[in-house]
Amino acid sequence: MGSAISLRLDFDGEHLRRLARQTKDAAQARRLLALASIYDGGSRSDAARLGNVTLQIVRDWVMRFNAHGPGGLMNGKAPGPKSRLNDRQRAALAQALERGPTPYLDGVVRWRLCDLVQWLWEEFRVSVSEQTLSREVRAMGYRKLASRPKHHAQDPQAIEEFKKNFPAAVAEIASGAAKGKRIEIWFQDEARVGQKNKITRRWARRGTRPSAPHDQRTRSAYIFGAICPKLGKAAALIMPWCDTYAMTQHLAEISRHVAKDAHAVLIVDQAGWHMSNNLIVPENITILPLPPKSPELNPVENLWRFMRENWLSNRVFKSYDDIVAHCCNAWRKLENQPWRIMSIGRRAWANGF
Structure with missing residues (x-):
């Protein structure tokens, strides 16, 4: 195990206990009280017993607290798996969505998710499911909307x-x-x-x-x-x-x-x-x-x-x-x-x- 890391000096035990009373996040309150015991002179082992965790997890709490303050002790949303598309592929996908398919090349007159899955494979050899691709295009701000009528011979x-x-x-x-x-x-x-x-x-x-x-x-x-x-x-x-x-x-x-x-x-x-x-x-x-x-x-x-x-x-x-x-x-x-x-x-x- 690595050497002990000191807690930041702009807080003290009384301050953390006051924050623990005010927060509505039970997990954050437990971590604040554990770190407050260290400020009051307790050992890391005492903090681990108080938080019902291991010494390594207490070390992680200290590092998060030193980096981000009390907010760093709140549970964040799990990042999830890394996206299968990179920025270049997303930009190409956005261009394809904007211009629409070319019927004699793509074989369709409107993009479906299954068509876009095939297009990504042919262009980049990237294999994604329709569900994953749906999340990607929605995250890019696209939705399936009703088209407005447009005459083919109009003068813009x-x-x-x-x-x-x-x-x-x-x-x-x-x-x-x-x-x-x-x-x-x-x-x-x-x-x-x-x-x-x-x-x-x-x-x-x-x-x-x-x-x-x-x-x-x-x-x-x-x-x-x-x-x-x-x-x-x-x-x-x-x-x-x-x-x-x-x-x-x-x-x-x-x-x-x-x-x-x-x-x-x-x-x-x-x-x-x-x-x-x-x-x-x-x-x-x-x-x-x-x-x-x-x-x-x-x-x-x-x-x-x-x-x-x-x-x-x-x-x-x-x-x-x-x-x-x-x-x-x-x-x-x-x-x-x-x-x-x-x-x-x-x-x-x-x-x-």
């Missing part, structure tokens, strides 16, 4: 210019058609809901294949929906078709939801019925079109996903009237949750100026 520069110029466009409307009124920012879109309905993921026992009802009939209706994320307001109509007349009716509905002292800037995509010369636009609404092929700029797209996954999917609609009834019920649920509209619909580029 046009999207950035729209966001950049949006405050100026709103200011121009505020000084023109909306002069003297405050501005409300609204987003509008349509969703088709029909008997050939969606099915979603659901909880089931591992190894089983859960089922959900799925109809093959083709009756459908359209939800014309609009939201004001900043105020948590929403306005919708359920229509049997999607054309200029239906859009005119929806604009009238939105107009009724705009405050009397406000003017709405309604952001829409460039569908034909949104831009038609025959469209009747109320005086308290100005339509502002999005850049072509940029659905991710419209938060109503995310609302449709939420409504389908929670209220409209996994159903068999008996008739057109049944479709309308369920669509109305789903939209009323949304209207009664303004915090949901604010959370899903708010965009920094539209409301952060």
Whole structure:
């Protein structure tokens, strides 16, 4: 056994006993009392009997106490096994996750854990289990999230210019058609809901294949929906078709939801019925079109996903009237949750100026 190590001089026995009375960690209190007996002139053997440990463990306590003070006597979390990936491999894994797989090379269109396990073996000859790799990618800050729709032919520069110029466009409307009124920012879109309905993921026992009802009939209706994320307001109509007349009716509905002292800037995509010369636009609404092929700029797209996954999917609609009834019920649920509209619909580029 090595030579005795002296305790640090900035503590004494009375100080350690006082700390032992104050701590809520029983193991730390026992170690503090053992070291306090040494400060009071006791031997290391006395401290070992008091702590019910060996002399070597008392020596370890002394070294931890000298290095870190009383905090060094608390039980720390076990470090666990060393990671099988080094920093270079983690950086390469992060790049692979960011860029996604190349279908003709990797054979898949999205990464699964089993695919990443194979990729690590082919690239670095490192063998890891799916469970270990799951912990690694989660520790790196990655989660499996739902993708936003993105058109393959969109112009990224046009999207950035729209966001950049949006405050100026709103200011121009505020000084023109909306002069003297405050501005409300609204987003509008349509969703088709029909008997050939969606099915979603659901909880089931591992190894089983859960089922959900799925109809093959083709009756459908359209939800014309609009939201004001900043105020948590929403306005919708359920229509049997999607054309200029239906859009005119929806604009009238939105107009009724705009405050009397406000003017709405309604952001829409460039569908034909949104831009038609025959469209009747109320005086308290100005339509502002999005850049072509940029659905991710419209938060109503995310609302449709939420409504389908929670209220409209996994159903068999008996008739057109049944479709309308369920669509109305789903939209009323949304209207009664303004915090949901604010959370899903708010965009920094539209409301952060």
